[in-house]
Amino acid sequence: MADKEKNNYVSKDKLGKNFTHKKQIVKNNEVKDNKEMKEKNTSSKDIILSIKNASYRYSDAEENDYALRNVSFDFESGKIYAIRGRSGTGKTTLLSLISGLERCTEGEIIFDGKSLKDRNLDKYRNSDIGIVFQSYNLLPFMTASENIILSMDANGLKLKNKKEKAIELMEKVGLKETYADRKVLRLSGGEQQRVAIARSLSYNPKMIIADEPTGNLDKQTETEILEIFEKLAHEEKKCVIIVTHSQNVCDAVDVIYDLKKVAK
Amino acid sequence: MFILKNAWISIKRNKGRNILIGIIILIIACACTITLAIKNTAVDLIDSYKNAYDKEVTISFDRSNMMKDFDPSQSEGRENAREKFDNIASYTISDVLSFADSEYIESYYYTYGVGLNGNNIEKAEIESNNNMPNGFGHGKENNISSTDFTLTGYSSLDAMSEFINGTYTMNEITENAWDIAFDGNYVFINQELADYNNLNLNDKIVLEDEEGNTYEFEIIGIFKENEEGNGEPMSMFSNSANTLVTNASAVTSITTSNEDLQATINPTFIIDSYDNVEKLQDEFYEKGLDENFVLQTNEEIALSGVSSIENINSFATTFLVITLIIGGIVLFVINMINIRERKYEIGVLRTIGISKVKLTMQFVSELVIVSVVALVLGAGIGAVSSKGVSNSLLESEINSSNERTEEIGKNFGGPNGNEGMPDRGNRDEMRGKGMPVVQAYDSIDAVVDMKVLLELLGIGLSLVLVSSIASMVSIQRFSPLTILKERS
Structure with missing residues (x-):
């Protein structure tokens, strides 16, 4: 247990640190800007996810009514990214594209060198990426550990003692073992979000995508959750993408991508 | 999992x-x-x-076909119908045997009837009674109503439909009747005829044809008819009072010895499926059955129950x-x-x-x-x-x-x-x-x-x-x- 405590990302003496970075802010105002950004970003060697001129139009929308148009961003391993923008700029749409819940209408998204067009998106979601939502999206009739084990099952993970692994992950995000058998509805918002993060880590994905992960949490808890993400990025070299309009979150990330409303 | x-x-x-x-x-x-x-x-x-x-097929006269051109209001029409009627070719026992030789037929039986007069017995009748002749196609007594008795021969037990359906019920029977009934000159007679002539079991009766040839039969059973009367309002006797029941081979030997005797044969064919009736009918026509006859099945009766x-x-x-x-x-x-x-x-x-x-x-x-x-x-x-x-x-x-x-x-x-x-x-x-x-x-x-x-x-x-x-x-x-x- 002592060893596990050492690995715990929410050790109090580290809270508040590593939040001072030189930020890179990229905007997707125009295609021209995107090209410049692309040239700049392709110099990096650790690009895990690359969005190339991605556009998305809902099936029932008119021909030029795009929810997202010509977006090109790159994401590197070991960094935390924030995607921000006002309502209607396509944050949720972009999230659904990079999390494999939808496919691009135009352009493409390349993960780990392979286009999502060529991948089984279910497999992509249960192996390569972990998704964390603002409202946690845990199954309320299950215990904390059962929610995590369910994700392992979806991945097809072969482990003798999945519960032990679930408890290990819970401790990693700052939850005690005693929480394992509690129904998630008996946990606080912050605790539920930690369970959601533990679930997203259950099969050790290369990328974590979080949609307003601290939107329902108080400031203290938000700070603790952000520190977990920061550790995951900087120490475990995962790519963490957070969709947000929280300034606190933007302050904590390495790169901010700004989305602007698509011109009709 | x-x-x-x-x-x-x-x-x-x-x-x-x-x-x-x-x-x-x-x-x-x-x-x-x-x-x-x-x-x-x-x-x-x-x-x-x-x-x-059993899926039974019988041959019956197609009245509707016969009457379709018949105009009763014109004497010419009646003549034509009579001529047509007279020209209908009947079928013989050899025809029946030929018909029975078919892939659709599993087995067959028949009744064979011939008209004879009594030699040592009298017909059961009251003389004043007007015994109407039977019409064409009226069962086994067709063309033989002018004689005293109808000798009906059954080819097998299956053919004895009157006993099976309860029209006839055996009143008395000799002990070995069913052992010998299909082998020689044995008869079952109506109780009324027995009473009328004071006959008993094991008595011998003698019949004769119009040429005077005689045929002796031993009585091995006495039956009664359960249907009252013969359909004639003034009749004292039942329809079968003068019917003598024997086996088909006995009738065959009589018709063989006197070829001038008119006999009627009513065959029943057991077929494998009702679906083959039309094919069987075509086959019968090819084998010489007059087209004024048609095949009828017992399907309706079989399903009525x-x-x-x-x-x-x-x-x-x-x-x-x-x-x-x-x-x-x-x-x-x-x-x-x-x-x-x-x-x-x-x-x-x-x-x-x-x-x-x-x-x-x-x-x-x-x-x-x-x-x-x-x-x-x-x-x-x-x-x-x-x-x-x-x-x-x-x-x-x-x-x-x-x-x-x-x-x-x-x-x-x-x-x-x-x-x-x-x-x-x-x-x-x-x-x-x-x-x-x-x-x-x-x-x-x-x-x-x-x-x-x-x-x-x-x-x-x-x-x-x-x-x-x-x-x-x-x-x-x-x-x-x-x-x-x-x-x-």
């Missing part, structure tokens, strides 16, 4: 809803088991009835269909509601990467697990309940066939039903007249058999699949992110 695990967790979690689904499926299974059991029993009974009646069972069968089918439609709709609606309630769960599971196929399998598995339990319970309850209903249905049929067996036995001269059945003719041959084939269903415990269970399983799985369509379609349509956003 985790699909089944999740399905089981969901079943336990939604106890109320799953118990409701289980009860509905249990009721459907119970109703289906009872209905299927009744239906299968009814079908078996109908089949046994059909099998109990099962009309009530047919009705039960139809009712059971209708009840089954209605049960399944209502049950299917109720299950479908419950599943629709179930899916709507579980949209969030579907969204979460899809988001964490569980494929649509696996998710559908999980939902279907839940329904299958509940259904199997309910089907087993429903089949058990249905089996117990259906036993009483089906058995009472079956028992009444067994009782009626038993009564009929006894009755036929008595008709053939036995004092106690079956004991009267002739050994020589073997009972299997008698089966064709409504004999106790139905009694094979004495083992009435096997109402809900493997067939019913398999049908029930098929129905159950079909219902599960139909009612699962809601979940299958919904899972395909739902966008996980939209669901989760709605929830947020």
Whole structure:
């Protein structure tokens, strides 16, 4: 247990640190800007996810009514990214594209060198990426550990003692073992979000995508959750993408991508 | 494996809803088991009835064809009809043997009739009585009504339809009558003729033809006719008072010795299937049967006894269909509601990467697990309940066939039903007249058999699949992110 405590990302003496970075802010105002950004970003060697001129139009929308148009961003391993923008700029749409819940209408998204067009998106979601939502999206009739084990099952993970692994992950995000058998509805918002993060880590994905992960949490808890993400990025070299309009979150990330409303 | 695990967790979690689904499926299974059991029993009974009646074909005169050009208002028309009538070629015993040589015919029997006068006996009649001649096609007495007696020869027990259907009942019979009845010059005579001539068993009677040739017969049985009168208002005697019953070979030997004698033959052919009647008729025409004759079957008669069972069968089918439609709709609606309630769960599971196929399998598995339990319970309850209903249905049929067996036995001269059945003719041959084939269903415990269970399983799985369509379609349509956003 002592060893596990050492690995715990929410050790109090580290809270508040590593939040001072030189930020890179990229905007997707125009295609021209995107090209410049692309040239700049392709110099990096650790690009895990690359969005190339991605556009998305809902099936029932008119021909030029795009929810997202010509977006090109790159994401590197070991960094935390924030995607921000006002309502209607396509944050949720972009999230659904990079999390494999939808496919691009135009352009493409390349993960780990392979286009999502060529991948089984279910497999992509249960192996390569972990998704964390603002409202946690845990199954309320299950215990904390059962929610995590369910994700392992979806991945097809072969482990003798999945519960032990679930408890290990819970401790990693700052939850005690005693929480394992509690129904998630008996946990606080912050605790539920930690369970959601533990679930997203259950099969050790290369990328974590979080949609307003601290939107329902108080400031203290938000700070603790952000520190977990920061550790995951900087120490475990995962790519963490957070969709947000929280300034606190933007302050904590390495790169901010700004989305602007698509011109009709 | 985790699909089944999740399905089981969901079943336990939604106890109320799953118990409701289980009860509905249990009721459907119970109703289906009872209905299927009744239906299968009814079908078996109908089949046994059909099998109990041999598929018989007889040759009959096609009156409608004969009369179609007949105009009674014109004397010319009457002449033409008479000429046409006279030109109809009758068929002989050799024709019958030729007809019988067909791939569609399993066996045959016939009655062979010839008219003779009495030598040492007198015709039973009151002289003042006006004995009307029989018309064309009136059974066996055709063309022989001018003689005193009709000697009717039967080729086998099966041919003795008057005894089988109860028109004739044996009053007295010699001990060995059925051993010798088909071998020589032996006759059964009507009780009225016996009384009229003071004849007894083992007496000898002598008949003669118009040329004076005589034929001696020994009386081995005396029968009575159960139909009162011969259709003539003033007649004292029954229709068969002057009918002498013998075997076909005896009649054949008479007609062989005197070729001028007019004889009538009424064959009955046992065929393999009613479907082949038209082919058989064409074959008969090719073999020389006059086209004014047609073949008639006993299909209608064979099925007349099962009309009530047919009705039960139809009712059971209708009840089954209605049960399944209502049950299917109720299950479908419950599943629709179930899916709507579980949209969030579907969204979460899809988001964490569980494929649509696996998710559908999980939902279907839940329904299958509940259904199997309910089907087993429903089949058990249905089996117990259906036993009483089906058995009472079956028992009444067994009782009626038993009564009929006894009755036929008595008709053939036995004092106690079956004991009267002739050994020589073997009972299997008698089966064709409504004999106790139905009694094979004495083992009435096997109402809900493997067939019913398999049908029930098929129905159950079909219902599960139909009612699962809601979940299958919904899972395909739902966008996980939209669901989760709605929830947020």
